[in-house]
Amino acid sequence: MTTENIAAPINPWAVAQQQFDLAAERLQLDDAMRRVLREPRRELTVHFPVKMDDGSVEVFTGYRVQHNLGRGPAKGGIRYHQDVTLDEVKALAMWMTWKCAVVGIPYGGGKGGVIVDPKKLSIKELEALTRRFFTEIEVLVGPEKDIPAPDVNTNAQVMAWMMDTYSMHVGYTVPGVVTGKPISLGGSEGRNEATARGTVYCIIEAVRHLGIELDKARVAIQGFGNAGSIAAQLITAEKATVVAVSDSTGGIHNPNGLEINRVIGWKQEHGTVQGFPGAKDISNAQLLEVECDILIPAALENQITARNADNIKARLVAEAANGPTTPEADEILWKKSIFMIPDILCNAGGVTVSYFEWVQDLNRDHWSEQVVNEKLKVIMVKAFQETLAIARREQIYMRTAAYLLAVKRVAEATQMRGLYP
16 A cells, blocks of 8 residues: 555544634634633543453443533434544534534534444343443433434434433433434434435525436435435435445445335345445445535545545535535535535434424424424525525635534524623
């Protein structure tokens, strides 16, 4: 391997702060406000033992970070991944603050993670790890304080264990302590599809703005988990053609289009999208550079960088993942006139329906999926149009516009509340 191919790892916290600094500069925030918003409010690191199936004890490390609580309780997912770092969790918490503010829901940003490869754990070990981790971070969480949700490698079952753990400790059932739960435990209709559905609502608005005909558009999707696979189904239902998808093992490409339901079946059967009949196997890096009109990064952060941004051929990039594009790559895409729907707007459907779930739980209420989707559409379309209006007025790209909208809202709330004591 040549030295040019070895890139230094990108620190997501440095990226998050850099994005904030750009917005703070444009908004001319005073130094005191910048110092307050530039750092997380709280960072909790926990080391906790778990008894494994073979009788041995493993000690795991986990984090919960609250970035800002000015507009309401902290909100944000918990991920289980072997590469989780405190800096990554801090960045994700900050992005959650802006995401909640962009769509105007009354939350601050939080995030959590455990350094673990959950695929190597049995169900019993996964439950033990989940319950013990949640017990450790319980000093911060609560339905009025900090409401976790699913993220990478966590799901409704993990949320059910967390909700039960909290409820056992307080002595009564508290469905509102987490979101993304099973429907039977106070979960919301439409929550599972919410991130992807919000992304597609944004894409529909963006193609209308750009004059792209969606029924003639070719789409490439990096990441075929919850957000990516459902986005593929929803965008296909809008008559677009999905030409490439990928998961953690690699990707597949067919310029004539993929039958998404068959791809989903293939992945369930084989554990990978690769090897799908009639498609060519490609790498995750190659997927980003295929010929397409719409590119949806729905995997991990730092996928579009200064090294590959020039090779992206899409006219529209819709960030269903958190932080998939670095600031340097943003500049390149802007110069190439590629329209970007930034993560803090594009994938905010998930946290918006989490908010709906929380409201339903607090009121012991339950809404139909139709009601959830209609409310989600109203919020996503409004947030997109507000962001687009700022981008056009200020002649800036959409990420900076979304940051101006979000940071201004959080700064105003912080300013009005003042400093305690």
